Amino acid sequence: MNVLFPRTRAELFQTLAEPGARVLAGGTDLLVRLRSGRETAAALVSLDKIPELRGISETGGEGLGRGLRLGATTTHTELLAHPLVRARLPMLAQALSELGSPPIRNMGTLGGNTCTASPAGDTLPPLMALGAEVELASARPHGAGTRRLPLAEFITGPGRTALAPGEVLAAVHVPLPGAGWMQHFEKVGRRNALAVAVVSLAALLRTERGGTVAEARLAWGSVGPTVWRCPEAEAVLVGRRLSLTALGEAAAVVRAHVKPMDDVRASADYRRTVAGNLLLRLVAL
Amino acid sequence: MISRPAPRPRADALSKATGTERYALDQAPAESLWAGAYRPGAALGLAHAQVLGLDEASVRAALAVPGVLRVLTAADVPGTNRQGIIHKDQPVLCGEVIRHMGDPVALVLAESAPALRHALALLRADLRPLPAVFDPEQALKKGAPLLHPEHKGGNLLLGARIEKGNAREALKNAPVVLRGEFSTPVQEHAFLEPQGGFAQITPDGLLDMTVSTQAPFRDRFEIGHALGLNPLHIRVRAPYLGGGFGGKDGSTAQCLLGLAALHAKGRPVRLAWDREESILAGYKRHAVRLRYTVGAEKDGTLLALSCRLVYDTGAYAHLGGEVMELGMEHAAGPYRIPHVRIEGRCVYTNNPIAGAFRGFGVAQTCPAFEGMLDALAAKLCLDPLALRRKNALRRGDENPCGVRLSSSVHLVECLDTLAAHPLWTTRRDWRAAAPPFTRRGVGLAAVFNGMGYGRGLPDMAIAKVEFTEAGEFLVYNAVADMGQGNAAAFALLAAQELNQQAGAIQLIQPDTERCHPSGSSSAGRTTYTYGNALLKACGAMRRKLISRAAMPLLADELDSLELIPGAVRHIPTGRVVPLKLLAGYLTHDDRVCVAEFLMPVAQNPPNTGRDFLIGFPHLIFAHAAHLARIEVDELTGRVRVCDYLAVTDGGKVLDRCCFDQQAQGGAAQGLGYALTEDFQLREGRILTGDLSTYLLPTALDVPDVLSLAAEGDEETGPHGLKGVGEVGINGPGPALAAALEDATGTRPHQLPYTPERVLALLGARGSSRKRRRA
Numbered sequence A: 001m002n003v004l005f006p007r008t009r010a011e012l013f014q015t016l017a018e019p020g021a022r023v024l025a026g027g028t029d030l031l032v033r034l035r036s037g038r039e040t041a042a043a044l045v046s047l048d049k050i051p052e053l054r055g056i057s058e059t060g061g062e063g064l065g066r067g068l069r070l071g072a073t074t075t076h077t078e079l080l081a082h083p084l085v086r087a088r089l090p091m092l093a094q095a096l097s098e099l100g101s102p103p104i105r106n107m108g109t110l111g112g113n114t115c116t117a118s119p120a121g122d123t124l125p126p127l128m129a130l131g132a133e134v135e136l137a138s139a140r141p142h143g144a145g146t147r148r149l150p151l152a153e154f155i156t157g158p159g160r161t162a163l164a165p166g167e168v169l170a171a172v173h174v175p176l177p178g179a180g181w182m183q184h185f186e187k188v189g190r191r192n193a194l195a196v197a198v199v200s201l202a203a204l205l206r207t208e209r210g211g212t213v214a215e216a217r218l219a220w221g222s223v224g225p226t227v228w229r230c231p232e233a234e235a236v237l238v239g240r241r242l243s244l245t246a247l248g249e250a251a252a253v254v255r256a257h258v259k260p261m262d263d264v265r266a267s268a269d270y271r272r273t274v275a276g277n278l279l280l281r282l283v284a285l
Numbered sequence B: 001m002i003s004r005p006a007p008r009p010r011a012d013a014l015s016k017a018t019g020t021e022r023y024a025l026d027q028a029p030a031e032s033l034w035a036g037a038y039r040p041g042a043a044l045g046l047a048h049a050q051v052l053g054l055d056e057a058s059v060r061a062a063l064a065v066p067g068v069l070r071v072l073t074a075a076d077v078p079g080t081n082r083q084g085i086i087h088k089d090q091p092v093l094c095g096e097v098i099r100h101m102g103d104p105v106a107l108v109l110a111e112s113a114p115a116l117r118h119a120l121a122l123l124r125a126d127l128r129p130l131p132a133v134f135d136p137e138q139a140l141k142k143g144a145p146l147l148h149p150e151h152k153g154g155n156l157l158l159g160a161r162i163e164k165g166n167a168r169e170a171l172k173n174a175p176v177v178l179r180g181e182f183s184t185p186v187q188e189h190a191f192l193e194p195q196g197g198f199a200q201i202t203p204d205g206l207l208d209m210t211v212s213t214q215a216p217f218r219d220r221f222e223i224g225h226a227l228g229l230n231p232l233h234i235r236v237r238a239p240y241l242g243g244g245f246g247g248k249d250g251s252t253a254q255c256l257l258g259l260a261a262l263h264a265k266g267r268p269v270r271l272a273w274d275r276e277e278s279i280l281a282g283y284k285r286h287a288v289r290l291r292y293t294v295g296a297e298k299d300g301t302l303l304a305l306s307c308r309l310v311y312d313t314g315a316y317a318h319l320g321g322e323v324m325e326l327g328m329e330h331a332a333g334p335y336r337i338p339h340v341r342i343e344g345r346c347v348y349t350n351n352p353i354a355g356a357f358r359g360f361g362v363a364q365t366c367p368a369f370e371g372m373l374d375a376l377a378a379k380l381c382l383d384p385l386a387l388r389r390k391n392a393l394r395r396g397d398e399n400p401c402g403v404r405l406s407s408s409v410h411l412v413e414c415l416d417t418l419a420a421h422p423l424w425t426t427r428r429d430w431r432a433a434a435p436p437f438t439r440r441g442v443g444l445a446a447v448f449n450g451m452g453y454g455r456g457l458p459d460m461a462i463a464k465v466e467f468t469e470a471g472e473f474l475v476y477n478a479v480a481d482m483g484q485g486n487a488a489a490f491a492l493l494a495a496q497e498l499n500q501q502a503g504a505i506q507l508i509q510p511d512t513e514r515c516h517p518s519g520s521s522s523a524g525r526t527t528y529t530y531g532n533a534l535l536k537a538c539g540a541m542r543r544k545l546i547s548r549a550a551m552p553l554l555a556d557e558l559d560s561l562e563l564i565p566g567a568v569r570h571i572p573t574g575r576v577v578p579l580k581l582l583a584g585y586l587t588h589d590d591r592v593c594v595a596e597f598l599m600p601v602a603q604n605p606p607n608t609g610r611d612f613l614i615g616f617p618h619l620i621f622a623h624a625a626h627l628a629r630i631e632v633d634e635l636t637g638r639v640r641v642c643d644y645l646a647v648t649d650g651g652k653v654l655d656r657c658c659f660d661q662q663a664q665g666g667a668a669q670g671l672g673y674a675l676t677e678d679f680q681l682r683e684g685r686i687l688t689g690d691l692s693t694y695l696l697p698t699a700l701d702v703p704d705v706l707s708l709a710a711e712g713d714e715e716t717g718p719h720g721l722k723g724v725g726e727v728g729i730n731g732p733g734p735a736l737a738a739a740l741e742d743a744t745g746t747r748p749h750q751l752p753y754t755p756e757r758v759l760a761l762l763g764a765r766g767s768s769r770k771r772r773r774a
């Protein structure tokens, strides 16, 4: 199989137009699927040599304030090493630090994790809670060649995205939460590395003086076809302190609403129980 | 603290660390053909089916793929087409029936890997489903589908009993009687190097194979029987293995590979299982169900034990009967019990094939007998360690099978070492300091593992050492080194016995043409049996060199000469003859010493266990006491192993580094068995068919395992050692169960202890929130 290394955007879109061409980033998802025969490709188009797809830059504020543009081919290791990611996006850093293993994090990219759109993709619950947006690029003439979408709209189902044919993910834009926001991420897997999440929870909370919750954004991984949100549980927390009673009530709401699946890693019952239980950990925040 | 000498690097350390050591397949000539098996059951979801044949159009399509040479079926197999170590019941290629989803019905030969893959993807088999059975107890019921209709016992491969005293009567009268049921799962060996090798028919008609195998000498007979070849016209070479753990004891890919070579017109041919095929077709640890009744005095003295064990051997016997034998022999634990009745049934089902696995049938019984001991301790409010110490076997005792233990037994010392260790003495404070949402627990286990083949199958090795023309020494290792370090141990033993620098000893790995039959790399026997033979051979070599040096040194008394590094020295005068020079004086025949050793067996064996063909009873055992300190997360049921201590009685320690590696590796593999490795089967289909779903513990899941030696002296062993390869895997199952019971208040009776099961244990003792608030 051919692996092509375009060096410019123009070359990229040209090569991608070949029939059967597939985008290759770190290959940690794609090569597994190609080996198993579940997917095929006539040629692989590597994003490796296109500088503007890689790297992290600060952007002007909107929504929650300033933000970061995370280039799609930035590896998990590079993201983890970035001071702003560590300091301002600890929930994302936590998710990245538990993703795969060091070799996987050296190869795997944020764009790959996003485009794979796995219900268990570890970066997705934090990105969703943070209100991330995706920047998509295509061959269309300037201006029209780039569009932005909320991540929640980009991921349309398990393994499905709103990427149009010939389009690539250029970057993920993440607003930086201001002061007063607390971040938490927890992944439950069957072992401590190289584990697909059985349940994960990303929680972003803004509290007011006295510790009352003003805003809560909760996002779960691996309990549904895509990242799962539960506005009903968020509503339980708003206006209250993060006591075990309040969190226990929210957990009960979660268990009543969540509709997880059985698979070889865990039963639906376990996922339901744990999806609720994980909220109790917020008492320590 | 025990003082430790600085670790000496193993003989194989550098070549393995730098990647220059070559596994079998790495040595295949570039021009080798590729062979691969077609296993249709998994794709069709059939575990039991009549083979009507290969779809002819699909065979034509496969043969039309450029580079595809042959599609072989059962009709192309000369000989009996039956492989197996003792019971020959497994077809090399199935021509009539497939009995599990991994059974092969065709073998393809091709010029390249892609051509082979393409052909395998095109083949279609005509299979007619047969009723199947997946539960060993169902398989014993009347009317259950039979896997081997010609087998006299139906689906019962072997039923057996070990009896001592009168357990029934003793249990009736015992002041305390407890019952318990346990189950243990299938375990996958998951060695780094999957099964495979390469082979060629030489111009003089010899089948020359280089394979990843634990039993090169015996393989010849298994292959010869299956393929109708003279076993002595088969040469098997066994370079270092990338792991074996029992899974390469007996033919894995060998018979298929031999068959491929027979049809390759003299060309070399290679056969390599990938990970998925390794899991689908490889041998596994037997899943076992165990039902126990134990009787004791009020002070905890054990009076009687009776148990019934059911081993699921899957579609073929492999070593099922022998695995169950060893499990039964250990089923009552390392304790003094006067009245014992152990019943075992080893049963055919349409599940994957079970066979040998480190801790050979024993690892399955340890969680059960140790579970019963902890239940007894709880019932009688006794300290679990004191209860074990009170009942522990000592030298001279009669063990539960009626064998008088004349060998070394240091279980009590293991327990005492554990009892004195800070990880044990500080357990209460440690437990009480649990962080929020966390329960801490501490558990221990006493375990053991027999060494050698047992009575009825001579456990022999024949060592050969050559004094080379260059004046160095060449040890002909004849027992495969699957990574456990026996070859390095042999180099060390030879260096010590010949008083030479380690670098003066070269090693040859097993080769049936150059080495002498010395049995399999298994049963904790490797270093013990071959090591003893090697010490004899090296002793003879030392005496020989001294006597051959007498003439050049003009010494008329041999006592005045000694072998020193690189030379023989005349002690009174200090004159030396260099070994290099001495070598020139000796003919080739004179430069070789060969010696054998036969492992001693139990004298006056008890009059029980008559159902076992071979292997009962054993005389020499390694023992161990293990301690685990764990944290259980109340919200998720996840278990973290914080500390792990293994105290091992393996006789004298020859090489501390290899000794610790066995204890640590065994504990790590046992932790996988206890916690993360969750082999799932549904109707014979493996749901965990690769290493993303079958989860081995990673470096982050295993703590630094602290290994201590309760050093004794096994007088019959080479420099006093016993085999320690297996005992380490037996501890984590029961130690983790005990720690979980300590943490949650409820004991798990089913391995592995998954987060889901652990969360249920927490639930079993009332809401976790209540306790947290308290």
Ligand SMILES: Cc1cc2nc3c(=O)[nH]c(=O)nc-3n(C[C@H](O)[C@H](O)[C@H](O)COP(=O)(O)OP(=O)(O)OC[C@H]3O[C@@H](n4cnc5c(N)ncnc54)[C@H](O)[C@@H]3O)c2cc1C
Residues within 6 Å of the ligand: A022, A023, A024, A025, A026, A027, A028, A029, A030, A031, A032, A047, A072, A073, A098, A099, A100, A101, A104, A107, A108, A109, A110, A111, A112, A113, A114, A115, A116, A120, A121, A122, A123, A163, A167, A168, A169, A170, A194, A195, A196, A197
């Ligand atoms: C052993 C192992 C362990 C793993 N563990 C984890 C884990 O713990 N958590 C987790 O979330 N994931 C895990 N993964 C999955 C994988 O590593 C991650 O999803 C990773 O982020 C994928 O990135 P990649 O660059 O390797 O993607 P690739 O494999 O290169 O691509 C994945 C898919 O996205 C497409 N794609 C990639 N980049 C773009 C782009 N910029 N524009 C358009 N399409 C694109 C590709 O065409 C392909 O379809 C694991 C994988 C392996 C092999």
